[in-house]
Amino acid sequence: MDKNKNSGITGAGKVVTSTIGNTVGGLTNTVGGVVGAASRGIRETVTGATGGLGKPLGDGVTNIGTGVEGGAASVAKGVKDAGE
Template identity: 65%
Template sequence: MPIQNSKDSGVTGAAKFVTSTVGNTVGGIGRTVGNVTGALGRGIGDTITGATGSAGKPVGDAIGSIGTGVENGAASVAKGVENAGQWKK
């Protein structure tokens, strides 16, 4: 007879399954939104830089950096949500 891990059986196991599923879903959505926002910011920044040349480069670079910052922040939050859903510290 196999030995079961009692901490992941019954109600606790069901709760971990539900929170893990929800955490992974919310984390995935958050990461997707962050990736899209980051790509959009960098694209707009590159467009401004390309259209205005060196005069608009600081503005274009700033917008691109904001996009990357949002993307990185969203990825960090998404990882935290996924970890919480898996009951990790």
């Protein structure tokens, strides 16, 4: 009897959930990308200022930032998928 499952309240709910999911997912990706880029910039600054002595510290900061970036991308994908 229900030929169109995306009509009425159900359809409106899906549009709202999808929009919120895509918005939150996009923002999460942005924040993750900023953290990742900032950590790579810090690595270059620390390594440039201290030479080889600061390389382990710079690499550590980058690894943390890259981890946050990857985690944020994973969360963003999950949020977007849930919105669908």
